Amino acid sequence: KAGVTQTPRYLIKTRGQQVTLSCSPISGHRSVSWYQQTPGQGLQFLFEYFSETQRNKGNFPGRFSGRQFSNSRSEMNVSTLELGDSALYLCASSLAETGSHSPLHFGNGTRLTVT
Amino acid sequence: ILNVEQSPQSLHVQEGDSTNFTCSFPSSNFYALHWYRWETAKSPEALFVMTLNGDEKKKGRISATLNTKEGYSYLYIKGSQPEDSATYLCALWGYGQNFVFGPGTRLSVLP
Numbered sequence: 001k002a003g004v005t006q007t008p009r010y011l012i013k014t015r016g017q018q019v020t021l022s023c024s025p026i027s028g029h030r031s032v033s034w035y036q037q038t039p040g041q042g043l044q045f046l047f048e049y050f051s052e053t054q055r056n057k058g059n060f061p062g063r064f065s066g067r068q069f070s071n072s073r074s075e076m077n078v079s080t081l082e083l084g085d086s087a088l089y090l091c092a093s094s095l096a097e098t099g100s101h102s103p104l105h106f107g108n109g110t111r112l113t114v115t
Numbered sequence: 116i117l118n119v120e121q122s123p124q125s126l127h128v129q130e131g132d133s134t135n136f137t138c139s140f141p142s143s144n145f146y147a148l149h150w151y152r153w154e155t156a157k158s159p160e161a162l163f164v165m166t167l168n169g170d171e172k173k174k175g176r177i178s179a180t181l182n183t184k185e186g187y188s189y190l191y192i193k194g195s196q197p198e199d200s201a202t203y204l205c206a207l208w209g210y211g212q213n214f215v216f217g218p219g220t221r222l223s224v225l226p
Binding site: 004048102 | 161208215
């Protein structure tokens with residue numbers, strides 16, 4: 001069974017640009033969540049989707065947005081990039097409707113560098 | 116905003132030593148607690164999902180306990196091996212929230 005796939009693995013962008021990251025969950029998983037990790041910080045929750053609906057959103061500015069498609073694949077978009085957006089972005093999928101009682105399965109992440 | 120703490124921040128042990136670390140969280144806002152192992156250059160891997168006070172879970176040489184009344188969970192590793200070297204993360208799911216991750220405990224097992 002294929003794991004969670006994130007593309008691309010690495011990205012270099014300049015300030016002011018926008019970026020789209022993609023996540024394909026494990027087959028059968030309908031919950032997808034996104035996390036940001038910056039140096040010295042733990043994983044910070046960005047948002048969670050289930051059946052194409054955003055159920056929760058973390059404390060991030062509106063420049064961060066996402067969506068989920070009918071096949072459960074998800075995309076995350078960051079507009080007007082800032083230097084501080086440089087981070088590892090992880091996507092995770094979960095089998096259960098609510099992720100609390102079901103383990104998260106993480107992808108390998110997308111490393112975004114903003115120059 | 117929930118605050119999840121982990122201690123120690125980092126730990127160096129010799130191969131064969133047993134070790135443990137702590138995850139602390141607000142006891143009033145508990146719904147579930149997860150433990151993950153994150154090895155360098157890999158993605159975080161789920162170890163345990165714990166939901167009930169007094170829960171004890173075991174996976175090989177690794178085990179975890181949960182005390183929701185006092186707001187902590189312990190992770191134990193018996194007979195540490197170099198392949199146990201990783202960052203161990205706990206994540207709290209509180210009522211009305213999503214996952215809040217602790218900063219992690221970085222374990223290095225020296226051969």
